[in-house]
Amino acid sequence: MMRSRRIALSLLLTCSLAFFFMNSGFGQQVGSDEQRSTEEKKEIVTQTETEKEKLIPSPKNIKEGTAIYVFVGWMWLSIFVLIYILRLKIKEIDRLYKIKFFSAKRE
């Protein structure tokens, strides 16, 4: 039961990641200068090499900037939750190892 739940969870995670990458548009053709509409060009906040010598990367617009900072916060929160769960699991498996639970099971 636990195993099937784990597999279902892994599948769900894989699908979510695949969905995220498909929707992020990564891997799609960027297109040449002619293909880009002038409207799209306006969205590019960072200057091209003709405007500025050094290209400093940054979020393209406020929406992307906010999304990135929210992502960083969410990522650290997830990391701390996962670490907390892992620590609980470590405590439990160490206890089982100490009482030789798995060796007894194998014998």
Next chain:
Amino acid sequence: MNLKAVITGIQAWFDDRFGLSQIFKFLREKEVPQHKHTIWYYTGSAILLFFGIQVITGFMLVFYYKPTLEEANKSIARIMTEAPLGWIIRSVHFWSASFMIAIVFIHLFSIWITKSYRKPREATWMSGVFLLVISLAFGFTGYLLPWDALSLSATKVGTDIPRSIPVVGIWITKLLRGGEDVTGDTLTRFFGFHVCILPVFIFILLGFHIYFIQKQGMSLPVDVENRNEDVNSLPFWPNFVYREMIVWLLLVGILVTIAIFLPPSLDKAADLMAPAPEGIKPEWYFLFLFQILKIFPAKILFINGDTLAVLLFAVAFILFFFLPFIDNKPAERKGKIITVIAYVVIVFAVVMTVWSLL
């Protein structure tokens, strides 16, 4: 047919063909010693983690990168400004390379200090030293790919160093550059090294390195072994892997945060006719070598200073490579002196790096 039966069927299918149950049995039975130096065991898997990130982000970047004189710099600019999340992907690739090389250095020096390379682990050490060289080669070839003024000049300096080697020096420089000077041919060649030749070598060596580690098991530091006490150990799966997962999570968090807040910039495209810019510096992991070459006198007795420096580097590398055979009595006086040398080398490299940055 319920889900459990389907899963068991799939598992059986894979097991019949790939013998996965044998691998899982091996991992369940593998043990990791627990002592005061256990922390160094985590560095090996951290390197693998960053290597994996390098491969994935590298695949993403190669979709957009164009290794030609006209397009190299423009394509990086396009990655940074137009490709979805391109600047973050590039930044993660850039920072994970630095993280990976830093941990490779820590990993090698921890092995040197704990003397984990002693018999029968000499081949593991030697494959590890080659992996360090390949990691540095990845860094060196990757540095030119943005094709900006600084990377062009640094590559000119870097590829000029082998010229000082007697007999084969000029040939090596020409081989690296694809001609007399750094040109578009060098860029194409470096791209080939970076995405094709070096990955082949790193995968082969990594395979050998991991095989040796699994075959010999985790090494005990020499001082722990000499105490002749029983050493506690933990099963690799799942007890140690769960602990490693905590380290990986923290490292990924730090990497992504740094990549977002400190992304690498891009200078304007390099001009082959322009004079070299001021303050040419290689990546941080080459700074100590760069500084040593800088302070070396132009001529010592009748020998050219650069030639002597390169020959000294070569001798140091050979000694480093054959260290397990030189340090064949790790518990005795000779072994202790070699440990002191390790600390001296670390301090020297750090001082040279800081000096170069000043």
